[in-house]
Each structure stands twice: as structure tokens, then as C-alpha cells.
Amino acid sequence: MRENWPPAKIALNPEKRVLFLTKDLELIKQQLYDGLNLKMEDLTVDDLLDDINTDVMTPAWVCFDHDPAEIAKNAYAGLMHNGLRVFNENALKNGNFEVIVSGQRKGTGSSRETAPQCERWAGINIVIAASFAPIHAQNNINLGQIMGDHSMLERLQKGENIALEEFTSRYDKVTQIILEKGGLFAFAKLLKNGEIKLPPLDTPPRPMTMAEKIIARNLVGQVEGQCVKPNDPVIAQVQGGYSHEFTTAQVHTFLQNEYGEDYTLPNPSKFAVFEDHLLYAHHNPKFVPHMDKIQTLRDLQVEFQKHTSVRDYSAKDGVSPGICHQVAREEFIEVGDFIQATDSHTCMGGASNALTWGVGATEYANLISAGFTSIKVPESIRFELVGTLVPGCTAKDVILYILADHAREELTLNRSMEFGGEGLASLSIDERATLCNMATECSGRTGICEADDLLFEWMLKSQPHLDLETQKSRAVHSDEGAQYHGGVHTINMSEIQPMVAHPGNPDEGIPSDPTNGANITDIGDVSIDIAYGGSCTAGKADDVAYYAQVCQAAENAGLVVKEGVDFYIQYGSGLVKDLAVNEGWHDLFGRVGVKLIDPGCGACIGAGPGVSITPEQVTVSAINRNFQGRSGPGKLYLASPLTVAASAFMGIITSWHEELFN
Numbered sequence: 001m002r003e004n005w006p007p008a009k010i011a012l013n014p015e016k017r018v019l020f021l022t023k024d025l026e027l028i029k030q031q032l033y034d035g036l037n038l039k040m041e042d043l044t045v046d047d048l049l050d051d052i053n054t055d056v057m058t059p060a061w062v063c064f065d066h067d068p069a070e071i072a073k074n075a076y077a078g079l080m081h082n083g084l085r086v087f088n089e090n091a092l093k094n095g096n097f098e099v100i101v102s103g104q105r106k107g108t109g110s111s112r113e114t115a116p117q118c119e120r121w122a123g124i125n126i127v128i129a130a131s132f133a134p135i136h137a138q139n140n141i142n143l144g145q146i147m148g149d150h151s152m153l154e155r156l157q158k159g160e161n162i163a164l165e166e167f168t169s170r171y172d173k174v175t176q177i178i179l180e181k182g183g184l185f186a187f188a189k190l191l192k193n194g195e196i197k198l199p200p201l202d203t204p205p206r207p208m209t210m211a212e213k214i215i216a217r218n219l220v221g222q223v224e225g226q227c228v229k230p231n232d233p234v235i236a237q238v239q240g241g242y243s244h245e246f247t248t249a250q251v252h253t254f255l256q257n258e259y260g261e262d263y264t265l266p267n268p269s270k271f272a273v274f275e276d277h278l279l280y281a282h283h284n285p286k287f288v289p290h291m292d293k294i295q296t297l298r299d300l301q302v303e304f305q306k307h308t309s310v311r312d313y314s315a316k317d318g319v320s321p322g323i324c325h326q327v328a329r330e331e332f333i334e335v336g337d338f339i340q341a342t343d344s345h346t347c348m349g350g351a352s353n354a355l356t357w358g359v360g361a362t363e364y365a366n367l368i369s370a371g372f373t374s375i376k377v378p379e380s381i382r383f384e385l386v387g388t389l390v391p392g393c394t395a396k397d398v399i400l401y402i403l404a405d406h407a408r409e410e411l412t413l414n415r416s417m418e419f420g421g422e423g424l425a426s427l428s429i430d431e432r433a434t435l436c437n438m439a440t441e442c443s444g445r446t447g448i449c450e451a452d453d454l455l456f457e458w459m460l461k462s463q464p465h466l467d468l469e470t471q472k473s474r475a476v477h478s479d480e481g482a483q484y485h486g487g488v489h490t491i492n493m494s495e496i497q498p499m500v501a502h503p504g505n506p507d508e509g510i511p512s513d514p515t516n517g518a519n520i521t522d523i524g525d526v527s528i529d530i531a532y533g534g535s536c537t538a539g540k541a542d543d544v545a546y547y548a549q550v551c552q553a554a555e556n557a558g559l560v561v562k563e564g565v566d567f568y569i570q571y572g573s574g575l576v577k578d579l580a581v582n583e584g585w586h587d588l589f590g591r592v593g594v595k596l597i598d599p600g601c602g603a604c605i606g607a608g609p610g611v612s613i614t615p616e617q618v619t620v621s622a623i624n625r626n627f628q629g630r631s632g633p634g635k636l637y638l639a640s641p642l643t644v645a646a647s648a649f650m651g652i653i654t655s656w657h658e659e660l661f662n
């Protein structure tokens, strides 16, 4: 914790400096290395870098360090000029800066908390930008970073003292208190000790969405039956959560720093650790130099698990029990739960009619030690699914369609994406998980599906210890008249054709993005080098059944995987693999030339077999993100499990139909 931060009046420290992240990268270098000091009054907002993404601030390799002080040494390591780093090691820290200034939309991209950490632990206390990406702003708030705009900076540089309140007044009451107390940890401690009283909610009884209902019944410090509305700042209990080896070490370190080496957790059995993300990291030559740090992350996760006794999903003999989101829904997420975990695809749990979303390490460390979390009730958008899927289509095509047509700031941004309607009832629970999983690609806060008998049946089959009546009583349905700020959108599934999200065209400034939807019939003949079926989105039982359906048809037609194509299938969990073995699919895959990989994450984050090696290679993949470079340097098309498997045998991107191989 920083001593005496923040003060009641914010002023610039005369011994410290202000760093302007200018579009002219030479100017940044002069500030870093030649002592140049700039003033806001001499610049315009247009002179400053826009859309600084979190990957620029802390590229993936920087995140192999768990100690924020180490992360800060490589702050902005991803900002390159003529192939070289603009920020050399320790450049931000050694520059003696306390303010950092940029243009529009600071902190876009992934939700990684290491991005604001790299600034804070390099000495930055005040972050100035015209606007901030929502999750990045939340991470700043949790770390106690003060955010302001350019006119405030101009006043500060003229020697003015600005009341802290002026920086915090744009936020809700709870966020104001978090910032005034210096961040989430300090706030939570005071709340736990009864030194802070939360303002009572005055939201009157009202019809609520599914997300609102789950939050309302978990409210802390409010009267029984209190309703919530969007943007209400509340403290809510969580029923469980999990972290993985990329994030656990930080959680452990933060808890040790805040509560001492002998800290304890009140409810360890409700939380878990997973070893799933970096099991195959040694396959990526770029990660090989960092294997010692990766081993440290693994060791610290083991230490955390032993110290706290949370549920243990470590790899055994080098094999992971599975991807955290898949195993969590198979083994411990229950209907109606409120779950938070340190990964953006936590939203996949919404298929179980639970409210689930990803949080940063600070928020997670806080909530597992306190048992509650501070949130703002999200707005909602509803998708009313009607009709049934046409042959060759899966839920993946539905969400690619929604990504292409609805993933816009005014519709999905930061909202709970609610899926319901008679069309949903025709989708299996695994297919519903695909919809919820990719809510985060829509920039939604989460996805949540209506509960029905199919769900209860699936829950009891997956977790036989559960009681049917209890699960039914925990289910939430949205109320008649509930408010959807993103609107209610009817999606006729029978009108959706097999789709891809294409890799864009960098020459025309179109980035590779999951929102680049196109019907397969419109993309012409696209030859492929790699077909990849796996990940949390597409390594579930029903996905593997789709791969098996196509592979069986191929075998019946005397086909094997097309020469020159590598077709990988990676199971989402040990249970999914067991199913594949028992059904004979595992052997079938082997007979037709599929390369099989044990459960876990892998190529999806560029850390496992199935990544591209050259920029020319083309991949069709059932994963959820096609951001440039995430799964190797090649071009990556997102598609359904059926399309991936069909394409592997045809050698070009092809949608599946029963007669394809005849």
C-alpha cells in the first residue's frame, strides 16, 4: 500500500515529472532519456497516442513475472519504433515520473491487470487520458490510481491544488470511497472492520433481469428483498471462483503483502486453482527463454494451494484435469451461483444459469479473503432465440453472427448478454456454453442462459450429488417488464448460415478480429494449413461429438486428413477425453490422421501444438479469438467445430453437410 495516498488535495510533486505518450515516438524517447519536460498547454489531445492497448503496456512475456515491481521494469515493452523498444528496461521507473498522459481510449484490449500495475509500480500515481477502456479503468480504481483529464493536468502543471473530490465525483459512491481509501484492499479491510458504512440502496421494487436477480440475492449490508438496478454500486457475496497458473502467484503475493505470510481464507472449499494455461508453453520458441519464470508461477500456485487448501486441479504426471472454465461447470458451478475467476472467459459458466465473470488478480485476492466483492450492477441486453439451426450450423455460428451484427459499444459493451427463447431450448447445454463463452468477445460483461429441464438434467448428470429441487429453486428467470438497456433482439437461428470470422486485412487497416463475420459461401476457396479443434469454447463433449461425426463420415468415405493439413483436437477436460475414449472417437480420430492433444489450453494462447509458425500459414480454428499473433503469426479464421473438421479433410474452408464426402 502507498503511504498517505491519495491526499485530500492533489498537486504535482516538484521533484517528479510528467510523461506524455505522444504520437511522435521520438518525443517520448527524449522525455525518457534526454530529460525533456513537456507541458499540456503546449500540446493538444490529438498529439497524444490513442488506443494504447494493454498488450503494448505489458506484452504476454512480461506477464510471466508475478511481482508487480518486476513487471514495472518492463513497462510499455510492447511499444516499438523501427523494430526496437521505445521503453528500455526500467525506463519508466528511472524517469522519475508520477503522471502519465495519453489520448483517447487508454487500456483497450485484454483485461490484464498487469497493465496498470506496470505504471503504478514504476511510480505513476496519476493517469491522464481523454477516455479509458472500462475494465482498465476498473483495474486502475482497484489499485488506487487517480484518473483525470487533460484540462485537470493543465491546471496541475500551473501549480494548482485540485481537491481529490473533483477526480472522484464522476464515480458512484462506493467507487468514490475505494479511491479515497487508496484502492480495493484498503477499502475492503475498513469495510470488514466496520469502519466504513455503505450508503443504503434506494432502488424500489422493480422487474429485474437474470443478472440483477442473482446480484440482488447476494447483497451485503442491505435489507432483505432489496432490488437492484443497473449501475447501483453494491457489495455482493460470491459463491465461488478460481484462478490458474498465470494469475494465482499474484493473488498469493498480494494476500501475503496485505495480510501477512500466515493469511487464511474463510471458505477455501468454494475456490479452486487450475494448471491449464501454460502446460504446453515449451512448444512456443518465444516462451522457452521464460520457462524458469513459468516454473516459478507453477510453484507459487502449488504453494498457494497448500497454504489455503483451495480445490486442487493441478496437472498430474504432466496432464491437466482440463481447462478451468470447462471443469468448473462440470464439477462445481451450480444453478444461480455468482462466480468470479481470474480469466475473461469465466462467463462460460452462464450456461448453467449462473452469473459468472472474470476479474483481475487484485479483485480476486480481495474477494476470496473477504468473501464479498464490490461491483456495479451491469446493464443487460437480451437475445431471444427462435427457430432451429440449419444442418451444418452450430451455436458457434450463432455467436459469430451475433459478433458480426451486434457486438457494438451501444449494444453489448459491458452488458450482461441474456439468452432465452424457444430457440435456446433446442440447444444443448454445451452449445449454450459456447454462446456464453464468447460474450467477452462481444465486449459484454457476461453471458447467461435461461434455465430449463434440459439444464437440470445436465446438472444432475454432471454433479450427481446435487439435489434437483434445490437446483430448481436457485434458478432465475427475468421478470416481465425487465429493463434491457441494450434492447431485446430476436435471432432467428434458421436464417444463420455456417460462418467464419476472417483475419482481416492489415493493408486496409482491418485487424484480425472475432467480429469479422462472413458466410463461408462468400469467402471463396481458402486453402488451409492447420485445423484446430479445442479450447474452452470448442473442447466440450458436444464439440468433440461434432468432430467425431465428421471424422466418421470421412472414414466411411475412405478419407484421411488432407495431405499438407495438420488437424489437431485438444480435449477440454479429462472427462471429455474419457468420453471420447469410451465412445471410440479417440481411436477414430487417430485412424483418420488427427493429432490428439491432452486436455488444457494450448494453441489458443500461442502455447501448444497447433500454432502457426509463419505469417503465410492459414488456420481454421474453433477457438474464440483470432487477434493477430495470439495463436502464431499466420492468418486465423474462427469457425464452428463442424466447419473445422470438414475443412481438415477438404483442405479448404468448407461447411459441413451430410453428403460432403460422397
Ligand code: SF4
Pocket (backbone or CB within 6 Å): 277, 323, 324, 325, 343, 345, 535, 536, 537, 600, 601, 602, 604, 605, 624
Ligand atoms: S482455452 Fe484459450 S480462451 Fe479458453 S481459457 Fe484457455 S487460453 Fe483462455
